[in-house]
Amino acid sequence: xxxxxxxxxxxxQRLLNSMDLFALTAHEIMGLIVxxxxxxxDVAVSLRARTVACNPKTNAFIRxxxxxxxxxKPYCVPxxxxxxxxxxxxxxxxxxGILKNFCPPYxxxxxxxxxxxGGVIPGALNMDEFAFGSSTESSVYGITRNxxxxxxxxxxxxxxxxxxxxxxxxxxxxxxxTGGSIRQPASFCGVVGLKPTYGRVSRYGLIAFGSSLDxxxxxxxxxxxxxALMNIISGFDMRDSTSVNVPVPDYCRSLxxxxxxxxxxxxxxxxxxxxxxxxxxxxxSAIDFFKKEGAVIKEITLPHTEYAVAAYYIVATAEASSxxxxxxxxxxxxxxxxxxxxxxxxxxxxxxxxxxxxGDEVKRRIMLGTYVLSAGYYDAYYLxxxxxxxxxxxxxxxxxxDCDIILSPTAPTTAFRIGxxxxxxxxxxxxxxxxxxxxxxxIPSISIPCGFDGKKLPVGLQLMAAxxxxxxxxxxxxxxxxxxxxxxxxxxx
Amino acid sequence: MSLTGFETVIGLEVHLQLNTAxxxxxxxxxxxxxxxxxxxxPVCLGLPGSLPVFxxxxxxxxIKVGLALNCAINTFxxxxxxxYYYPDLPKGYQISQFDFPIAGKGFLPVLTDGKEKRIGIxxxxxxxxxxxxxxxxxxxxxxxxxxxxxTPLIEIVSEPDMRSPQEAFDYLTTxxxxxxxxxxxxxxxxxxxxxxxxxxxxxxxxxxxxxxxTELKNMNSFSxxxxxxxxxxxxxxxxxxxxxxxVQQTLLWNEDKGITTPMRSKEQAHxxxxxxxxxxxxxxxxxEEIERVCQDVPELPNARLHRFAExxxxxxxxxxxxxxxxxxxxxxEAAAGMGIEAKKLCNWMNSPxxxxxxxxxxxxxxxxxxxxxxxxxxxxxxxxxxSNLSGKEVLADIVISxxxxxxxxxxxxxxxxxxxxxxESVVDxxxxxxxxxxxxxxxxxxxxxxxxxxxxxxxxPGKANPKKLNELIQRRVTNV
Numbered sequence: 001x002x003x004x005x006x007x008x009x010x011x012x013q014r015l016l017n018s019m020d021l022f023a024l025t026a027h028e029i030m031g032l033i034v035x036x037x038x039x040x041x042d043v044a045v046s047l048r049a050r051t052v053a054c055n056p057k058t059n060a061f062i063r064x065x066x067x068x069x070x071x072x073k074p075y076c077v078p079x080x081x082x083x084x085x086x087x088x089x090x091x092x093x094x095x096x097g098i099l100k101n102f103c104p105p106y107x108x109x110x111x112x113x114x115x116x117x118g119g120v121i122p123g124a125l126n127m128d129e130f131a132f133g134s135s136t137e138s139s140v141y142g143i144t145r146n147x148x149x150x151x152x153x154x155x156x157x158x159x160x161x162x163x164x165x166x167x168x169x170x171x172x173x174x175x176x177x178t179g180g181s182i183r184q185p186a187s188f189c190g191v192v193g194l195k196p197t198y199g200r201v202s203r204y205g206l207i208a209f210g211s212s213l214d215x216x217x218x219x220x221x222x223x224x225x226x227x228a229l230m231n232i233i234s235g236f237d238m239r240d241s242t243s244v245n246v247p248v249p250d251y252c253r254s255l256x257x258x259x260x261x262x263x264x265x266x267x268x269x270x271x272x273x274x275x276x277x278x279x280x281x282x283x284x285s286a287i288d289f290f291k292k293e294g295a296v297i298k299e300i301t302l303p304h305t306e307y308a309v310a311a312y313y314i315v316a317t318a319e320a321s322s323x324x325x326x327x328x329x330x331x332x333x334x335x336x337x338x339x340x341x342x343x344x345x346x347x348x349x350x351x352x353x354x355x356x357x358x359g360d361e362v363k364r365r366i367m368l369g370t371y372v373l374s375a376g377y378y379d380a381y382y383l384x385x386x387x388x389x390x391x392x393x394x395x396x397x398x399x400x401x402d403c404d405i406i407l408s409p410t411a412p413t414t415a416f417r418i419g420x421x422x423x424x425x426x427x428x429x430x431x432x433x434x435x436x437x438x439x440x441x442x443i444p445s446i447s448i449p450c451g452f453d454g455k456k457l458p459v460g461l462q463l464m465a466a467x468x469x470x471x472x473x474x475x476x477x478x479x480x481x482x483x484x485x486x487x488x489x490x491x492x493x
Numbered sequence: 494m495s496l497t498g499f500e501t502v503i504g505l506e507v508h509l510q511l512n513t514a515x516x517x518x519x520x521x522x523x524x525x526x527x528x529x530x531x532x533x534x535p536v537c538l539g540l541p542g543s544l545p546v547f548x549x550x551x552x553x554x555x556i557k558v559g560l561a562l563n564c565a566i567n568t569f570x571x572x573x574x575x576x577y578y579y580p581d582l583p584k585g586y587q588i589s590q591f592d593f594p595i596a597g598k599g600f601l602p603v604l605t606d607g608k609e610k611r612i613g614i615x616x617x618x619x620x621x622x623x624x625x626x627x628x629x630x631x632x633x634x635x636x637x638x639x640x641x642x643x644t645p646l647i648e649i650v651s652e653p654d655m656r657s658p659q660e661a662f663d664y665l666t667t668x669x670x671x672x673x674x675x676x677x678x679x680x681x682x683x684x685x686x687x688x689x690x691x692x693x694x695x696x697x698x699x700x701x702x703x704x705x706x707t708e709l710k711n712m713n714s715f716s717x718x719x720x721x722x723x724x725x726x727x728x729x730x731x732x733x734x735x736x737x738x739x740v741q742q743t744l745l746w747n748e749d750k751g752i753t754t755p756m757r758s759k760e761q762a763h764x765x766x767x768x769x770x771x772x773x774x775x776x777x778x779x780x781e782e783i784e785r786v787c788q789d790v791p792e793l794p795n796a797r798l799h800r801f802a803e804x805x806x807x808x809x810x811x812x813x814x815x816x817x818x819x820x821x822x823x824x825x826e827a828a829a830g831m832g833i834e835a836k837k838l839c840n841w842m843n844s845p846x847x848x849x850x851x852x853x854x855x856x857x858x859x860x861x862x863x864x865x866x867x868x869x870x871x872x873x874x875x876x877x878x879x880s881n882l883s884g885k886e887v888l889a890d891i892v893i894s895x896x897x898x899x900x901x902x903x904x905x906x907x908x909x910x911x912x913x914x915x916x917e918s919v920v921d922x923x924x925x926x927x928x929x930x931x932x933x934x935x936x937x938x939x940x941x942x943x944x945x946x947x948x949x950x951x952x953x954p955g956k957a958n959p960k961k962l963n964e965l966i967q968r969r970v971t972n973v
Contacts, residue, residue, distance in 0.1 A: 084542075085542075086541070086542045092541070092542075094541075099541070102541070104535070104540060104541065104542060105535065105540070106535050106540075106543075108542060203544060204542070204543070204544050205542040205543075206542055207541040207542045208541075208542070208772075210771075211771035211772050212771035238546065239544060239546060240544050241544065241545070241546055241547065241772060241773050241774050242544075242771075242772065242774055318768060319768075319771055321576075321766075322574050322576050322585070322586050322766070322768070324585075325576060325578065325584065325585020325586055326539050326541065326583060326584045326585045327541075328578060328580075328585060330580045330583070330637070331538065331539070331540075331583055331637075332540070346580060346635075347578075350578055370766065373576070373766035373767075373768055374764055374766060375764045375766075378766075378767075378768070382768060
């Protein structure tokens with residue numbers, strides 16, 4: 001159960017500056033534990049202390065859980081989870097007022113996997129309400145701040161996860177990615193974020209946003225941790241009909257350091273006006289590195305890229321409008337009736353509950369999604385968007401005949417200022433312009449740190465690969481990381 | 494066609510709950526009559542994060558129904574979401590099939606008004622049932638029972654091919670029989686496992702364009718469907734004759750008052766916003782799978798009727814009665830295989846045995862009667878051991894008791910007197926009392942003996958074989 005902040009502070013005040021285990025990666029911590037240098041308890045204490053110290057600044061965690069009594073074998077470094085992943089007996093809210101106090105009676109598939117690997121869930125991470133957003137500014141629990149610059153957003157919607165890992169409050173975390181919600185905040189916070197192939201990780205227990213786009217994935221400090229967490233969460237699940245029965249390789253074994261002959265596609269459509277110059281030059285120097293290491297750089301074209309954002313906002317909002325219909329005040333969550341109504345009917349209850357329970361962006365997307373599915377508009381919007389989606393997928397299929405990976409910036413900018421885009425939804429939507437196509441095509445995509453801009457804000461490099469080619473993504477990312485220790489830099493908090 | 498010059502046009506939508514062991518998208522038991530909200534899980538409760546997994550047994554039932562209704566089977570299996578808000582629908586959408594129903598166009602031959610008529614089937618699709626609302630007047634609250642949520646349904650939509658309430662009734666009876674043979678549902682309207690909505694319109698005789706239709710709901714029996722349609726046709730005819738227009742709307746049948754009332758317009762203004770269900774991946778059924786289901790489809794009522802008539806040399810009329818219930822027909826076949834004359838067996842089943850069933854309002858499998866026992870009983874009647882009348886008495890007993898036929902004959906003392914000397918004294922007495930009749934017989938009217946047989950039977954209730962008595966009388970009369 002969550003402790004109050006005051007209880008937590010008293011409990012851990014003593015230990016505040018005693019250890020810096022929190023600054024390590026999961027594989028480093030595992031190494032120390034295996035060699036007997038530290039205990040699981042030491043790790044928990046260090047992390048808790050760090051969270052107590054930093055969370056008031058970042059607001060990355062929205063709930064902190066007590067470490068339960070447990071058998072320490074097997075042991076897995078605690079995995080923090082985004083607040084849209086069901087954790088039995090704990091509140092899971094999607095950062096929305098409508099789900100305040102909703103406690104799922106079951107664990108998500110990924111939580112089961114973490115538990116059986118010996119892991120615990122140290123707390124729930126902030127997000128944009130129902131994962132609708134790119135800045136973690138629409139949470140009912142308040143905004144999350146970027147550890148690299150507290151006046152800036154951490155990205156979103158998994159902003160809490162990226163900020164927690166960047167701040168050392170969590171060693172690693174799970175986010176969800178519907179249109180870039182893992183990769184864009186990873187980019188903004190200087191950490192590694194992977195959106196797996198659609199169907200690689202079970203969605204059972206992930207509160208749905210866009211069912212045909214959603215995937216759970218790791219947010220970690222480095223590529224090695226990313227591979228290790230993928231080993232834990234991947235795999236077929238009978239309970240998710242969209243999960244795919246493809247054997248799970250040992251992703252840690254894919255971390256080789258050889259880039260010779262790797263064919264890298266550079267899509268012209270991802271290097272366009274509107275990208276910040278420093279982002280562009282940083283990404284270009286990454287391309288130079290790959291070239292130098294013996295990779296084959298190919299200019300490619302993904303001609304339907306320009307339609308991706310439009311298609312995405314039709315498909316994703318259509319699915320969301322239906323997925324969120326269940327939050328109606330009947331079975332669980334918030335129930336509200338109009339104050340003035342003498343005799344409120346069921347429709348009054350629906351309207352009042354949803355009017356009060358949902359924030360503006362959620363309402364905006366429900367309206368959009370409802371509209372595009374409406375009689376007379378379905379063909380013009382939803383059906384056409386699905387056709388565009390097929391064209392985008394075909395673009396990638398064609399590209400991957402000649403390339404092993406496709407490289408681009410993760411986002412057109414580095415972290416923007418809090419409030420900068422809240423009044424301009426379209427500008428906010430464009431923050432995901434380079435991440436959305438991978439969701440539409442269902443392909444895996446990773447964002448890794450590739451440097452900093454002049455304001456010392458992290459820049460992200462995105463790599464995409466064919467379905468179920470996560471190994472090649474991790475291998476390429478690992479090779480880059482070995483030569484560029486950006487991941488070792490820590491935000492000063 | 495009616496006297497008013499209007500033709501009635503009826504199409505029916507039948508919702509059928511399937512009798513699969515588990516629900517359509519989760520592992521919960523598919524049962525009726527449990528305590529409220531006990532057969533539920535995160536999936537059928539529509540809890541956030543839960544996902545549906547399709548129960549392939551439902552597909553088998555769907556294909557069976559499609560094949561039996563002569564439908565084209567869609568091998569591409571796809572689900573869609575039908576979005577609407579109602580408290581019994583926990584997800585805010587129903588998972589259904591929109592553009593690729595499991596079964597496409599087909600037809601059902603229906604015997605109506607003495608002729609066989611083909612009623613077109615538009616489609617049959619698979620979907621999930623919603624929960625049940627219970628209105629609690631004491632607390633002035635509405636409660637929801639989610640046990641029914643996720644019960645597999647097949648919706649069978651007919652073409653607007655029926656022209657009278659009676660035709661609609663005959664269609665439903667025929668359809669229900671077919672579905673019972675398929676063993677996909679218990680087809681019990683009272684439990685709600687079979688539900689029917691009717692689309693009704695009228696048009697001037699000779700007109701080919703359809704009139705404005707209304708949809709009738711809330712009928713709890715086939716006869717209620719018939720009555721509701723009759724009422725609606727009258728109402729629509731009255732409106733048109735008065736020069737008014739028919740408004741397309743949904744009407745609820747009130748069985749007690751025998752009237753229909755419109756649903757609130759808010760509940761009618763649905764735009765269901767169908768779109769493909771992203772949580773279920775479409776798949777293709779192989780022709781081998783369909784072939785396997787095909788082999789699993791039992792002989793259907795119509796085919797069985799014709800086979801019975803031919804194989805057992807019984808009338809179509811008799812065969813039709815036999816096949817009206819699958820277990821009844823099974824019983825007949827089992828008994829017929831025991832070397833008894835089929836026509837005799839059929840007479841016993843369709844008359845005295847049917848009376849027992851009707852009196853007890855049950856199906857034959859609820860009785861203790863076995864095919865062998867019925868055959869033994871008929872054999873005893875045929876060989877003269879007991880009279881026809883005693884046979885019926887035995888039947889009425891053994892259907893409940895299960896006692897062996899011969900034992901019962903013995904304990905009840907029902908065996909007929911076949912010993913001539915015992916009969917002779919009675920016959921002689923009767924002959925003596927009726928000299929005129931004896932004269933008539935002697936003068937060449939052997940039929941007059943019937944009266945004397947009757948008199949003798951009265952004195953030996955149930956124990957004398959009339960054939961034997963007749964023989965005896967004829968012999969005595971000619972000898973004397």
